[in-house]
Amino acid sequence: MEVKKILYEKFKLTSFRPGQEEVINDLLGNGDVLAMLPTGSGKSLCYQLPAFMLNGLTIVVSPLLSLMEDQVQHLKSQGMKEVVALNSFLSNEEREFALKELHKQKIIYVSPEILQSKSLRKRLKQMTIALFVVDEAHCISQWGHEFRTDYLKLNEVRNELGNPTCLAITATATKEVQQDIINKLNLVRFKTHIFSVDRPNIGIVVKECGPLVSEKITQLVYLVKNLQGPGIIYASSRKWTEDLASILNKEGVNGISYYHGGMNNDDRLLIQQQFINNELQLICCTSAFGMGINKPNIRYVIHFHSPLQLESYLQEIGRAGRDRRGSIAITLHSEGDIPLQMNLLTHEFPNNEQINAVLEFLQCNKGFRRINESELLKQTGMTDVMWRFIRFHLEEHGVIVNRKYHQRADGYDHLIKSLEDKITDRINDKQRKFRRFQQWLSDHTQCRRATILAQFDESLIDKPENCCDVCGIDLNQYFTTESTIKNFEFQSWQNELKKIFHQ
Template sequence: MKMLEHYLYKYFSYTTFKEKQQEIIEEVMTKRNVFAMLATGSGKSLCYQLPALINEGLTIVISPLLALMENQVQELKQKGIKRTAAYNSFLSFKEKKYILSNLSSYKILYISPESIQQHDVLYQLAKQNISLFAVDEAHCISQWGHEFRTDYLKLSNIRDVLGAPPCLALTASAAPEVQNDILQQLQLKDPVIFCDSIDRRNISIEVVPASNEEEKKKVLIDFLNVLPMPGMVYVSSRKKAEKLSIMIKEETALTAFSYHGGMTQEDRNLIQQQFLEGETNVICCTNAFGMGINKPDIRFVLHYNYPKDLESYIQEIGRAGRDGFPSTAILLRSNEDKIFPRRLIENEFPAENQINEASIEIEKNAQQKCSEQFLMERCGFEETHARFFTHYWNEWHNHSHKLNEVKEYILKIIDKRKGWKFTKLKQMEEWIWNDDTCRRKRLLEYFGEKQLTKPEQCCGICGADPLKKERHIKKPSKNMTWKDRLASLFHQCS
């Protein structure tokens, strides 16, 4: 479609689309509901940004992280696309009011699933011509929505309030059951589905055993002394992120910082910016870091602790090598690591005694509605537990008034979600501890793909060497135009 290529060059100065971008955009332009799973670095954001700039009206982008919103807005503004905004807690009351009063002047509005639930926000948005409802990082609906951020589960209702605009759901990794959960939660009717391969052939995959924590630290330092920079080290906790970043600075000549959800937003923004601009060698981070980070030259992703599911693993290693050059994914494994993810899953839910106590407390206060604030103040709930309990308590009471059955309903939900999460964890661990089969082949099979050919540097089982020096010599492609090289220099990747 020549018209799309014209607008692609007009707004983004690109002459060609990446694989599947054009087909997705064509379907979006015909007002179809679309689900697209595209590998990290394949230009997912362009699939809603370009239609937003061409179509009349406002495109709403549901985005999970404040830093991700800010990063995308700044990139668009650097490209000269000014009619875009992020509505979030960074803003002052005056700034929020200005955005809501001038919605008709924007083409793209980034907003979190929590912010869009606010009455004044939804009221103003409902008065607009919404051309597209995009859900970025849509796997969060399945991975975060049911427990941590239940507002994800309300997005289909929000979309109805906004006049049921066409929906585009985007993710980089979703196994078939996660895809089904996303489609069900968003209630997408007759969606067009695009599933690109999750295989990132320029990333070699390595799992390295370590007998205990001390050996893991030594292996980590050994790798960091020889791996090309920059890189990311994923850990399981905030405390570990801080300790490892200090250790790296003390035992190597590298600059290293920690990044996690317990830091102030200002500190997180500063560290993210330093990393993007090449002022930091290594980021030790929890899974709060990396989503939407547009840094094409990350040379390695090292998992000091493994994630709870293969979807997260694919998301996280996909942050390496977005420039197409050889990169490495290394996972350190130890039997000691098995305790933490199980404990983490258990702690994601309120305990049965808490549920019983909260139910009694609510029943005693007949006039008291079940709310997050009430549960935290009167029942000692953590915020995420209060959010979970409130969501399913209210869901039950929307369909039934039998108070004596609501506790059993919530406990069944918990049991089902725990079972699902432990199954995903078991699949992750089976992949980690299987030393007989090509790791890439098993990953592809998990996501419903077949391995057709192997890259030269495939995985450790197939003989890949993550430290082979010639892998990391950057040679510009003969097919690169001067415009492509200039865009690469300024990190202008879609």
């Protein structure tokens, strides 16, 4: 009863979604939990609610900065102010202030890197830790789709904090990844709550298109003009998101915008909020869009370019239909995209030249107390994901200790070789996943839902009526019946200013 009361008081909700209550009850009983709940099922509530009931602080490890900040803003906007995000983007002053005020908080969101900070760990050790939450726990496994080396150090941190109750939670983890999570976090006595990855209210369609891009565009225009919005279109590059938005715009589709990581923060937030507030009905975006966005009424997701693997696909289509009403996911599949996508795969990892450039940088700047990481990224042209990858391996070999570079007497040939081997392994693994997903896309003989579930060792028990294109699905059901977009009427700037300030 107590739980339901808090649920209403804090979160203004009257009932749980499947899985939430079970996880919460176990955590309240001090048991470690491994939980897999599908995207859009309210994972964060599983730890946010106990955090406000338990005595002490809840630590939430989260891989993405933007995700953390979104969660914090969201909780604050609901009136829960005892929440803070700690990450490497805070200035020293801000960090010190946050540390000083830590005892006032109920939840802190942290990046895995910042947990390596000695001052933070020292401070945390003085406090009662109620829960240690590993969000997006699949990042701990190199078999998962977003392996993050820093996640491997989480068990050590948890030990140091006296092994507080642990929740490892994810939306997509195969059996293999689940086992890896258990091992790497050293979970011994724990409960598992694994729920199906299936989202029965999302119909799954793959449309085979020829090698010509124009064919895909024609399909896209047709679909967008007819489908009931709001919708999301995923494309593989920034340029494409802009081009698609402008093509659709010229075709007379309004309330559309593009969104990608190259835009400035303010514009990204404006577009995101316009979409959530139904002032836009369509977003053309890269995979940068969607994380941490809580919009219940997304009716369709179109993949203009298919993602590189099944897990990403599930995550992206999972943004549709969070209100549990009928929604549709359509992938425009073309063999013509494959070479480019194979290329994208390898570009996630540093190449030979970049590895050498990093070692050279470190050698040139060896006098400094700490490695200047932003300067390093600038000079070597690597992404931060690549750098973290290299850094982790250099740390393993003792070349980097506490963010400081230690020169090796015996040269680097061996080190470079082992790093290259690691990279080759990872690329091979990604390619394996890519081919497997491509197979799924081009297989028009087996039920798509059943074959997805099979990859998670599940079987399809309740086949929904609108299952997939193989089982037969009538797209007309998803065509427009109502307008969802709020139009605002602009008269004059004077009037508009009055409206803003309610004068």
